[in-house]
Amino acid sequence: MKAAVLTEYNRFEIKDIPMPEPGENQVLVKVDFASICGTDLHIFKGEFHPRTRLPFVPGHEFAGTVQQVGKAVTQIRTGERVAVDPILWCGECAACKIGHYPACTALKLLGVDMNGGFAEYVVADAGMLYPVGNGVSPHDAALVEVYSIGFHACKRAEVTNGDTIAIWGAGRIGQCILQAARTKTTGPIFLVDILDERLAVPHAYYDDIIPINAHKENPVERILKETDGRGVDIAFEAVGHAVQIADRPNPIQGCINSIRGAGTVCLLGLTAEPTPLVMRDLIWKEGKLITSRVSHGEFAEAIDQLEKKTLNPKAIISQVMPIDDIQEAFRLLQEKPQQYLKILVDLSI
Numbered sequence: 001m002k003a004a005v006l007t008e009y010n011r012f013e014i015k016d017i018p019m020p021e022p023g024e025n026q027v028l029v030k031v032d033f034a035s036i037c038g039t040d041l042h043i044f045k046g047e048f049h050p051r052t053r054l055p056f057v058p059g060h061e062f063a064g065t066v067q068q069v070g071k072a073v074t075q076i077r078t079g080e081r082v083a084v085d086p087i088l089w090c091g092e093c094a095a096c097k098i099g100h101y102p103a104c105t106a107l108k109l110l111g112v113d114m115n116g117g118f119a120e121y122v123v124a125d126a127g128m129l130y131p132v133g134n135g136v137s138p139h140d141a142a143l144v145e146v147y148s149i150g151f152h153a154c155k156r157a158e159v160t161n162g163d164t165i166a167i168w169g170a171g172r173i174g175q176c177i178l179q180a181a182r183t184k185t186t187g188p189i190f191l192v193d194i195l196d197e198r199l200a201v202p203h204a205y206y207d208d209i210i211p212i213n214a215h216k217e218n219p220v221e222r223i224l225k226e227t228d229g230r231g232v233d234i235a236f237e238a239v240g241h242a243v244q245i246a247d248r249p250n251p252i253q254g255c256i257n258s259i260r261g262a263g264t265v266c267l268l269g270l271t272a273e274p275t276p277l278v279m280r281d282l283i284w285k286e287g288k289l290i291t292s293r294v295s296h297g298e299f300a301e302a303i304d305q306l307e308k309k310t311l312n313p314k315a316i317i318s319q320v321m322p323i324d325d326i327q328e329a330f331r332l333l334q335e336k337p338q339q340y341l342k343i344l345v346d347l348s349i
């Protein structure tokens with residue numbers, strides 16, 4: 001089968017590799033579309049070494065059609081369209097034992113810890129599949145995984161109708177949090193970034209989104225001004241590695257300083273860099289500081305909302321490219337973040 005193989009860091013080769021074979025409880029999925037994630041960009045550059053070892057086929061955001069099922073599989077049939085949840089938890093660690101799977105200490109992902117979806121076929125456990133109806137196009141189905149991260153974050157932060165929200169980071173994750181949050185609250189959503197192009201993305205699709213360019217104005221001051229000094233109910237941080245801007249709080253501090261009394265800050269950004277924080281404001285507000293990692297069954301909610309057309313995949317899909325052009329797709333994502341959020345890899349042809 002055809003696959004995009006990372007043969008050395010920063011270099012994909014399109015190769016013919018052996019087809020994987022499904023075990024008794026597994027399913028062979030013919031991939032229709034896969035979506036390129038920020039994590040894939042890190043893997044590409046070698047930043048996940050030695051967790052990923054070469055040669056390697058990345059891809060953990062994908063959807064396809066069931067091609068073959070293992071002997072013991074009863075819940076899914078050949079020909080069904082599915083989104084594949086790439087997460088494998090151990091079931092044995094302290095977090096797994098209380099059912100808190102995203103915190104599994106041995107969590108693994110298809111496409112990160114083992115070959116994934118930048119290939120014509122993938123084998124997955126039957127329990128990792130979520131059926132996708134005809135109301136969701138094959139390429140939109142490839143976004144179910146990343147939307148699920150947005151829905152999981154909203155669940156962790158307990159977004160409810162009427163809530164006012166701020167999101168630091170208008171990248172792939174921030175945009176998915178925004179779209180997921182909009183299915184839950186009609187309240188204003190402040191979106192903070194340093195790229196006007198990314199801040200403009202939701203404009204054509206949603207009302208009451210207030211873009212704030214942190215280079216041009218102080219986001220905390222603007223949020224407090226727009227909320228008559230009250231602050232937002234929930235602030236999400238989806239930046240990770242932050243560009244430092246003089247006279248501006250870093251994104252996490254910005255979240256802390258923007259919430260109302262007893263509000264919630266939900267952190268998603270991953271960085272190995274230290275972030276200086278003054279916690280006094282959080283304590284005086286008796287604010288909640290929580291985190292959100294991957295997803296936990298929100299695939300069903302994401303598929304349902306895609307079917308209801310309450311999500312807008314068009315807003316975040318910048319381009320669809322054939323698998324043969326994957327090297328170019330990675331170049332565009334790295335060099336032109338203003339223009340490219342999500343690029344989908346087409347494996348349906």
Ligand SMILES: NC(=O)c1ccc[n+]([C@@H]2O[C@H](COP(=O)([O-])OP(=O)(O)OC[C@H]3O[C@@H](n4cnc5c(N)ncnc54)[C@H](O)[C@@H]3O)[C@@H](O)[C@H]2O)c1
Nearest residue numbers: 038169171172173193238240242243268269270292293294
């Ligand atoms: N917790 C999870 O489950 C989870 C899942 C996937 C990704 N992530 C992490 O989330 C983060 C975001 O991922 P992404 O794919 O959206 O990345 P991205 O690069 O697309 O988005 C980050 C955005 O932050 C903006 N930014 C940089 N410095 C800023 C600043 N000082 N103020 C405001 N905005 C600033 C950038 O311009 C960019 O648009 C990463 O750290 C990633 O590793 C977490």
Ligand SMILES: [Zn+2]
Nearest residue numbers: 037038039061
């Ligand atoms: Zn991802």
Ligand SMILES: [Zn+2]
Nearest residue numbers: 090093096104
């Ligand atoms: Zn575990």
